[in-house]
Amino acid sequence: MKYIVVLGDGMADYRMPELDNLTPLEKAKKPNIDKLAQKGRLGMVKTVPDGIPPGSDAANLSVMGYNPKIYYSGRSPLEAVSMGIQLKDTDVTFRCNLVTLSDGEEYSEKTMIDYSSDEISTKEAHELIAEIQRHFGTSDITFFGGISYRHCMVWNNGSLEFKLTPPHDILDRKITEYMPQGPYSKMVEKMMVESYNILKDHPVNLERIAKGLRPANSIWIWGEGKKPALSSFNDKYKITGSVISAVDLIKGIGICAGLDSIDVEGATGNVHTNFLGKAEAALKEIDSGKDFVYVHLEAPDECGHRHEIENKVKSIELIDELVVGTLLKGLEKYPDYRIMVLPDHPTPLSLRTHTSEPVPFLIYQKSDQIDSGSNGYDEFQAAKTGIMVDEGYTLMDSFIKLKNLSDL
Template identity: 40%
Template sequence: MKYVIIIPDGCADEPLDSLQGKTPLQAAKLPAMDAIAAAGCVGVTDNTPADFPAGSEVANLCLLGYDPNEFFTGRAPLEAAATGIQLGPYDCAVRCNLVTVEDQIMIDFTADHISTEDSTAMLGELNAQLLRCDDPPIDPEVASRLEFVPGVSYRNLLIYRGDEAHPSPFTPTTRSSAPHDLTDLTVAEDFPRGPGSDILVALMSASEEVLAAHPINVARQKAGKKTATHVWLWGSGGAPGLPTFDERYGLKGVMITAVDLLRGIGALAGWPRIEVEGATGYLDTNYAGKGEAAIKALAEYDIVCVHVEAPDEASHEGRADAKIEALEQIDRHVVGPLWDAVKNDSSARILVLPDHPTFCRTKKHTHGPVPLTIAGAGIPADSASTYDEISAAQTGLVFDPGWTMMDRFIYPDFQA
């Protein structure tokens, strides 16, 4: 069997007045997704358990069949895996965004989509002035064990290296808030809390002075761009231990994404990744390149997973028009070519679904069901003819809990 998984991140939404009561999925022209819906089945799954944050970290684990109660340790460790960072038993990873905060309001959780080059330079300065200086703003022993590690654009990490005598000061009860859920909101009540939070808050506060004087920020301000005013530290956790897909199903998979979170989950699942030139993790990503890479990968791999971040980014900006455009690009350049490649293959299946809902109205991830559609070998057709939240809710096909869906997608005897 060949399996194709397409994840249009955050594409599930709610009816919007600006779209005459339609959701973006309903308003968009999606002939390929609708063709899959008509050929197979449509239903819902919930990848955001109520006792976990409604974030991509938990949702994508669930989507790929991993019970977060057993396997989730935090977001940052998943992203650390993407860069090949090995975490020991006393280590910890913390997600580090470069953000724009003004008067305690989260203006931009991406610092105006700061470039990787600029971000890397700024983190280097933070290492020098906050962690490797003579008078750090935190305990010197802790500072000596911490390091800011560049990632992609605004998405970076803070790594703690511990030992038996100096285990991580951050524990599973260390609480923090995702900055993308605070857009245009006050951050006053959302600083880290719990064990080790004093360290995180001190570094977040101290970063303001260092970053304000950085030549890159001075130049950005003169150019009329938003500046990176602070680091925002969140999503801490220790090393996760996931069984690979090969161990679970005897299948060889590959991940295509521009986002470190999905790269990391893929790496832990035993999947190599294909890097597509021009894939940005934003609205300007190379949709066609992702589709072409996925089709080529079908010849070598049993499972090809394509993740596209663009719909989620549009939602975080509150732009329904951009979300519709992203969905149509995904349909045209990713879903359509892949459906054409497998629809006549008697030993192939295709699955389309987002990880979680992201509402344009609130600009936030949210808990709740997402629509999915599956077609191909052994998949019975139902009465649905479109792929959207409304039609999915009407078929009666429900995967609950969400992490049970992958077993039914993979195993030969699929039953709706």
């Protein structure tokens, strides 16, 4: 048996007037996914346990079969692992975004214009992070360059006693009430404030402004955590596997779980990503003997955060055509396979941030096709089935271990 998960990050949403009172999943033309839903098992799953923030970290841990209440240790250490950073047990890690803040006001009165600085290129970002390291790096604090706007700060013998806010949660808001809080908050705040003066006139940013692009004029520190200790995916399920993603967080979860992380040229994490390349890479892994591939697609989530209504619909259509369509053609030669399609969490366009409501899932098996009674795949078709998986981390057990889908 071959197993493939297609994870459309943030794909679930609310019905919107701009989409004829439909959700993006309802609005999108997705014949491949809808066909799977008609012949597979549909339901809802709660991926984010109560009391845990609805981040992609906890949600993807859950989808991958790990109970976030046990294994969740923060977002940034998972990203650090993906970046090849060797973490000590005494290290505390932080996500360090390069963001665009408004000009003119005192720092704490500025507005969060863009959490990604117009999706700054990795090359440009590494120049800026190197400058930040020159100014703030010490024997205990080190900044590491990641991908695009996503970077990491490691503090040896650091503290977890912080209240820090993800920048994508406060778009177009004044940052005043979202500044760092906690016993060591002044240290982090000082770096953020001083970073604005360091970066605003940096040659990289002056060149970006000249091109009509937003400058990466500040760092934003959040997502504190410590080195995770996941049990092996192979030990849990007795199968070999790989993870394919453009996002360090997802790569890090896969690496910590003992899965191979596969890089795809042109994979950006947005609506312009190499959708086809990801599907082809997944098939290559399967053809090489792997049993399981986790294909993560960030685009719907990015569109949700940026309130890009048409692009969110388009991203779902591209996932259907270029990812699911390609996978189905490539899997035809195998006697049997299962494919699961789902989001990790909703990222409603109207809220521009994550929520913790249950999300729709579908599981299809080539040799065990059933009449689901559903016309297609969306939040409401899935809810109508009455199937509800309250403990999200158990869904992977069902996906891999159940003999018959009708037992779900």
